[in-house]
Amino acid sequence: MGLSKFSFEWISAVTIAAGTAAFGYLAYKRFYVKDHCNKSMVNLHIQKDNPKVVHAFDMEDLGDKPVYCHCWRPKKFPLYDGSHIKHNEETGDNVEALIIKKKTLKWTLWMLQTNLSWCFLIV
Structure with missing residues (x-):
């Protein structure tokens, strides 16, 4: 019970087609999809x-603990x-979010006690 010439050719053709399809899929995922994802715009609106676009804020106007965005989606x-x-x-x-906190008085006093050369920067 041997394989006929027709079934051997059929198995060879299916194997080559499956290998080519797998190679094509991997090449598509590696080069095409990744390049298009990285080039998408961040700022949509x-x-x-x-x-x-640049945003600047004065520290006095920030409030207690503002939370800002990096992705431009909000x-x-x-x-x-x-x-x-x-x-x-x-x-x-x-x-993720950008969280800005003001230094507390306790932290400032500790900085003054531990490093007197920083007094002019903090006060």
Whole structure:
């Protein structure tokens, strides 16, 4: 009970086609998909008429503990609203919020006691 010439040719053709398909899929995933994901725009809707968008804040105006965004997705940009969670899940990114805290008086006094050369910078 040997293989006929027809079945041997059929098995060879299927093996070559499966190998070519696997190679094509891996090449597609490696080069095409990754390049397109990395080139997606970050800022989708904030001040699109400006060539460069920069936000600056005075420390006195910040309040107690503001939380800002890195991904440009929040509707209330630059304030954080949890949009990073969805952005990270969709893109595989690891962007998180920027939290700015004012130095407390206790920390400032400790700095003055431990390093007197910094007094002029802190006071």
